[in-house]
Amino acid sequence: MSPIAAPEGRLPVCVVTGFLGAGKTTLLKRVLRDPRFADSAVIVNEFGEVPLDHDLIAASEDMLISVSTGCLCCVVRSDLTETLLDLARRRAAAEVPAYARVVIETSGLADPAPILHALMADERVAAGHRLQSVATLVDAATGAAVLERHPEAQRQVMLADRLLLTKTDLAPVPATLETALAALNPAAPRRVAAHGEVDPEWLFAPGSLPAFLEANARHTEGVASIVLEREAPIPALALTLWLQGLVEHCGPRLLRLKGLVALAEAPEKPVALHAVQHLLHPLEWLDAWPGTDRHSRIVLIGEGIPRHLPARLLAAIEAEVRDS
Numbered sequence: 001m002s003p004i005a006a007p008e009g010r011l012p013v014c015v016v017t018g019f020l021g022a023g024k025t026t027l028l029k030r031v032l033r034d035p036r037f038a039d040s041a042v043i044v045n046e047f048g049e050v051p052l053d054h055d056l057i058a059a060s061e062d063m064l065i066s067v068s069t070g071c072l073c074c075v076v077r078s079d080l081t082e083t084l085l086d087l088a089r090r091r092a093a094a095e096v097p098a099y100a101r102v103v104i105e106t107s108g109l110a111d112p113a114p115i116l117h118a119l120m121a122d123e124r125v126a127a128g129h130r131l132q133s134v135a136t137l138v139d140a141a142t143g144a145a146v147l148e149r150h151p152e153a154q155r156q157v158m159l160a161d162r163l164l165l166t167k168t169d170l171a172p173v174p175a176t177l178e179t180a181l182a183a184l185n186p187a188a189p190r191r192v193a194a195h196g197e198v199d200p201e202w203l204f205a206p207g208s209l210p211a212f213l214e215a216n217a218r219h220t221e222g223v224a225s226i227v228l229e230r231e232a233p234i235p236a237l238a239l240t241l242w243l244q245g246l247v248e249h250c251g252p253r254l255l256r257l258k259g260l261v262a263l264a265e266a267p268e269k270p271v272a273l274h275a276v277q278h279l280l281h282p283l284e285w286l287d288a289w290p291g292t293d294r295h296s297r298i299v300l301i302g303e304g305i306p307r308h309l310p311a312r313l314l315a316a317i318e319a320e321v322r323d324s
């Protein structure tokens with residue numbers, strides 16, 4: 001790989017990628033609070049049909065833009081270029097603050113190659129932007145198994161110009177993961193970034209990027225998202241039993257689950273739910289609901305999980321909890 005030229009006067013674009021649940025939103029939430037990097041425009045893409053990261057990053061409406069749900073590297077690739085161009089027009093017209101860089105968080109299922117290709121090959125985008133960096137997050141707890149099974153995760157590592165190892169507080173980096181990373185991308189410098197703790201200067205510094213990129217994406221077959229929405233708050237016990245049941249029943253087929261939920265016991269504040277394969281992260285209370293919409297929404301991304309299973313399981317557990 002040879003470095004691409006980085007002509008002056010164009011806005012830097014920093015791509016943050018990594019497989020489902022690797023910690024991209026956690027990292028961005030943290031680094032974008034640094035006053036030196038508050039002048040960033042953020043574009044978030046999610047695979048599920050209901051966007052949640054926007055609410056989880058909780059930045060100002062002007063600066064945070066959810067591109068769309070779906071796969072950024074496939075169906076919404078043109079959305080990305082249009083969003084970048086639209087944002088640049090609004091910046092020039094002083095409709096948004098004069099941001100100094102664009103940060104793109106890809107969905108965990110994105111193959112970054114076509115995204116980077118679109119950024120570099122679309123002349124309208126390239127006229128005003130230059131690709132500055134591609135940071136890939138790798139989950140120390142699940143990374144080795146993920147790299148074995150998912151081609152998009154391999155591409156995320158191969159195309160990175162820096163690698164960040166997350167969740168090292170939960171598990172030491174296994175030798176199998178070290179070996180896989182060294183085989184896929186021996187050149188990229190690596191840092192540990194537990195809970196997104198990394199120097200933003202390092203994260204967004206210019207790097208060596210591939211000169212040539214494929215326009216076609218490679219994907220794991222049969223991955224789909226399931227959305228569960230509820231107007232009525234959910235009892236905490238029912239939610240806990242449901243999460244445990246789902247993780248146990250689906251096993252490795254459950255790639256990711258995330259949601260904002262109103263608990264029956266305290267519906268005035270939402271709880272953020274996160275599961276990454278077998279790993280159920282602790283529930284996290286948010287300070288307030290983002291906006292006026294207070295209904296619970298949960299997105300599951302899985303391989304071959306029956307579409308109605310999560311909702312039916314939750315309804316059965318809720319009935320059981322109510323009647324007991």
Ligand SMILES: Nc1nc2c(ncn2[C@@H]2O[C@H](COP(=O)(O)OP(=O)(O)OP(=O)(O)O)[C@@H](O)[C@H]2O)c(=O)[nH]1
Pocket residue numbers: 018019020021022023024025026027053107108109166167168169170193194195196256258273274275276281282
């Ligand atoms: N213990 C621990 N938990 C982490 C770390 N980084 C992220 N998490 C947790 O992992 C879960 C997923 O983190 P996110 O930041 O939402 O991951 P993501 O990569 O944005 O997820 P997707 O957008 O769904 O691909 C959340 O519960 C985080 O709090 C870490 O370094 N250590």
